[in-house]
Amino acid sequence: MMQRRFFVGASLCLAAAPARAQAENPVRFSVAGSMEQGSLAMGSAPPGSLAALDGRPLRILADGRFAFGFAPNQTNASVVTVRYPDGGGDSRSFTPSMRVYDIQRVDGLPQNTVTPPPEVKARLAKEAEDIYLARLADTAGGDFLSGLDWPATGRESGVFGSQRINNSIPMSQHYGVDMAAPTGTPIRAPADGVISLSADHYLSGGITLIDHGQGVSTAYLHQSQRLVAAGDRVKRGQRIGLIGATGRATGPHLHWAMNWFQVRLDPSRSTRKSKPDPL
Numbered sequence: 160m161m162q163r164r165f166f167v168g169a170s171l172c173l174a175a176a177p178a179r180a181q182a183e184n185p186v187r188f189s190v191a192g193s194m195e196q197g198s199l200a201m202g203s204a205p206p207g208s209l210a211a212l213d214g215r216p217l218r219i220l221a222d223g224r225f226a227f228g229f230a231p232n233q234t235n236a237s238v239v240t241v242r243y244p245d246g247g248g249d250s251r252s253f254t255p256s257m258r259v260y261d262i263q264r265v266d267g268l269p270q271n272t273v274t275p276p277p278e279v280k281a282r283l284a285k286e287a288e289d290i291y292l293a294r295l296a297d298t299a300g301g302d303f304l305s306g307l308d309w310p311a312t313g314r315e316s317g318v319f320g321s322q323r324i325n326n327s328i329p330m331s332q333h334y335g336v337d338m339a340a341p342t343g344t345p346i347r348a349p350a351d352g353v354i355s356l357s358a359d360h361y362l363s364g365g366i367t368l369i370d371h372g373q374g375v376s377t378a379y380l381h382q383s384q385r386l387v388a389a390g391d392r393v394k395r396g397q398r399i400g401l402i403g404a405t406g407r408a409t410g411p412h413l414h415w416a417m418n419w420f421q422v423r424l425d426p427s428r429s430t431r432k433s434k435p436d437p438l
């Protein structure tokens with residue numbers, strides 16, 4: 160029921176025409192990706208350009224590459240403006256294609272993780288703030304722009320964006336991809352980055368965040384063991400932890416999440432391969 164459009168071969172799927180398209184004066188930047196709600200868009204402009212998104216400055220690498228995210232339920236256009244080194248510039252608007260999200264029932268969760276007791280309220284707030292702060296990182300990395308590798312082998316047991324009904328209680332959308340695999344299955348960095356958080360949280364269990372640069376981060380939840388610490392540099396393919404069932408989980412799985420700053424994205428739309436390797 161879900162359309163698969165993944166990173167490889169996802170050439171331009173633009174929802175809006177260039178502002179100027181005269182053959183003698185073509186737009187000199189492009190934006191690629193699955194171009195869906197909740198997906199990462201990746202741009203390319205002449206080296207030395209400046210970029211803005213919806214009127215605000217957007218980090219752009221020296222080689223002209225940049226990235227931004229479409230929110231999971233975004234229906235309006237994102238406007239990208241690029242100023243070229245020669246002083247010229249262009250604006251283009253990009254409207255993400257709509258997704259239809261699933262409804263998923265999850266039963267058998269520990270009730271104290273579905274309706275946490277009042278005494279953990281302060282802890283939950285502190286942990287949410289720590290994650291928020293980690294996702295403010297804005298560094299110059301760009302390895303993720305060549306596409307992510309799946310972080311583990313396993314079965315996709317939960318998809319991004321589904322409306323979750325946990326122990327019969329409607330919850331917010333599920334902002335991640337679940338990969339079911341036995342406890343102890345290695346988790347590997349999907350691209351180079353710097354560890355921006357590594358901690359044991361009440362709902363997330365063993366959680367690690369990787370800052371990949373330009374506001375793009377990925378998160379790994381419910382780990383049985385964390386193998387990296389905040390500040391560590393990691394390379395693509397490096398082991399960062401082991402799959403587990405800590406926090407709000409019914410069984411061992413990896414909850415894999417991706418963000419552009421605080422905007423939640425579907426990591427499965429930025430992978431080089433459409434599916435993870437089976438167990």
Ligand SMILES: [Zn+2]
Pocket residue numbers: 317333335336337413414415
């Ligand atoms: Zn999950």
